[in-house]
Amino acid sequence: MTSVESGRTKIIESVRAVPAVSGFFFDDQRAIKAGAEQDGFAYRGDPVTPGFDRVRQAGEAVSVLLELSDGTVARGDCAAVQYSGAGGRDSLFRAEEFAPVVEGTVADALVGRSAERFRDNTDVLEGLTTDGERLHTALRYGVSQALLDAAASARRGTKTDVLADAYGTVPATDPVPVFGQSGDDRRGNAEKMLLKGVPVLPHGLFNSVEKVGSDGGRLVAYLDWLSKRAVELGPEGYTPRFHVDVYGVLGEVFGPPYDRAEFTDYFADLREAAAPFPLQVEGPMDEGGREEQIYAMVELRDGLADAGVGVDIVADEWCNTFADVRAFVDTGAADLVQIKTPDLGGIGRSAEAVLYCDGTDTRAYLGGTCNETVTSARACAHVALATDAAQTLAKPGMGFDEGYMVMENEMRRAISRLESRTTVRENERRRQEQR
Template sequence: MTSAESGHTRIIESVRAVPAVSGFFFDDQRAIKAGAEQDGFAYRGDPVTPGFDRVRQAGEAVSVLLELSDGTVARGDCAAVQYSGAGGRDSLFRAPEFAPVIEEIVSDSLVGRAAGQFRDNADILEGLTTDGERLHTAIRYGVSQALLDAAAIARHGTKTDVLADTYGTVPASDPVPVFGQSGDNRRKNAEKMLLKGVPVLPHGLFNSVEKVGSDGERLVEYLAWLSNRAVELGPEGYDPRFHVDVYGILGELFVPPYDRAEIADYFADLREAAAPFPLQVEGPMDVGGREEQIYAMAELRDGLADAGVNVDIVADEWCNTFEDVRAFVDAGAADVVQIKTPDLGGIGRSAEAVLYCDGTDTRAYLGGTCNETVTSARACAHVALATDAAQTLAKPGMGFDEGYMVMENEMRRAISRRKARTKQIGTKETPNETRR
């Protein structure tokens, strides 16, 4: 009997949805970019994006519990990104509004199905609709995590095993590099990352002109500081990759076309400040639509290549769904694409998006959001391993330490279990060729 068949005797007997809290907050990105004034941890001013009651409000989630016929319970958490409703994403996720959808529409479709059939169950979930529209991405995200957990329980294996069987991969034999995010405490948290030898850092949350500098000077200064501190604080042989997210702000400082010498010169300044460490810049501009964003990103990438400026650019805005990821990769519009896990819906779609980057010159960053939960983050750790992504995000939360611990430890446990099982059955696995 194969691993895919062994779990078919366990049946999904019930589906419950429990409103829960997430690891951070929902922020109205449009209001913040328009100048909402920070007031301590909150923001003053009125929200702009539909669904928001205030510019910053508490994050919400829904825990999904699948009870199986042997009494075990599989779990997944529905969560949405911090900047919900922005850049083409689904609307704000309200737990009380969407929990009944799970207990009615989703439950009716999954109860009675075999727990071990992850892909079939996930495909059914992806096809469900309400009022003629697909289910909110957060619902598909959380329920699919529970389906993945159920399949792992049914097959007596790890979630990495289920995904590897489903997509025909050989998982990474070492933890995928974790990308730490600092939040606004970008210096102290970066120092924490350096002391712990985090492979990719620090995100930085440069989401306003004030933080980047009216001429971009503050970002240059920060990278120079970070490079110096990496040498001073990092462990012996430490060779991190710097990754900063600028939330489209550079597009407000530098007008198109983006292949102009002025812009290449600025990126050369960033490169020099970060030296000797490699640098990637996420979301350099946000031009308001997918096709327009692809054009602008490709233009910038070509301009940097022509000028010999070795800075990688990362797609984020308007790169939300699997179809979006495919469009950016096909156009060669980025060196790295962020696969923002809650925005793709079912967690299997994130795995497919990572694998779509194979054989291209675009690397896959399995991201997500600080506004997830420990449950959803742990599920993503298995996606990262099963697909051998280039990097994966430390999540949830913005405190750094907790999210790094969650992701790193989950991957180490899964690798240990796989190695122990391989030793028991007397077989040897061949590690994936590196894609990093």
């Protein structure tokens, strides 16, 4: 690849920020867990987490536009997770508050720099501060996507190429398994996933005791239904992996210690209900801090291993930053860690987090949030390919079909370009040999 366009290196000439809408909503997770009552699509009650005006409010984003010296415009979207401000994350992201930072602090640092130099540019971005504080994770996330887009344009390659070169990887040759999320339409959207043969499903959004059941029984019944429908609706030879997110609610239903027979017996019931398909459970408890969460998850994994219960545990709560990912991996606290892309800041940090799992017993789930945008999702598809993650989230939105289409198609297009370039090189080599 080359960074030369008409004999000149592409330079970042301007940085603009455009307030935008995101793919879903901001939800006050603490208020919901405390019993905020659902009122149609909204919630009744007062917010608890600082920055929220309502328990559920419209999601926001900021589109970042980098104009290059050849007139090309590279794009990235600053977005934050649905449950902003919870589990040790940065504060609620407001477009009106943060757009001026992009056109001020960020622009001052990036204008005049070579667009090709992705890692150098993102290193500069990661070091920026305002009022003595690092830039909000959403800002670093969106600006780094634009820098990745700019580098791909400058090199006349794909974003997968840029990331593979930056981190010394060999990209996946098939699409990374996509994980569909159903939202509250647990049955209708799950059936859509089964008909399309989605490899990992359905997320389920079991974020309250009411949804899980006061004794956990509703989750067991749901998995039993899902396993039967998978056989009935899935394509021939379909072997999906079931993945449900319980947002710490099982910890509320059963309570510690988590290696006791009552808890492991319940996980055995979950496994039996999901059979014959493998099962992974995300965020079984939320202990209010990283060290406490790690201890509880290690305790649960040890209990499941001793009882011979084959259910994988996925880290989410309190696993937000790159340092958090390392801590969960190093202690063996999870079978998978969710790398929640907006929470890690720069998109390159997500790539590094996936690669940190290589050679360990922990698999990397490149996740994110329904509250992202198409632009940020497409960038993440290239991270998944470049690092060959174990699975990646269908996003944005909660309608399933749209997010699945965005991620699957972006990976297929990138792979086609990579294969085409390989074929061209191979044909050229053969022509040279025949001369």
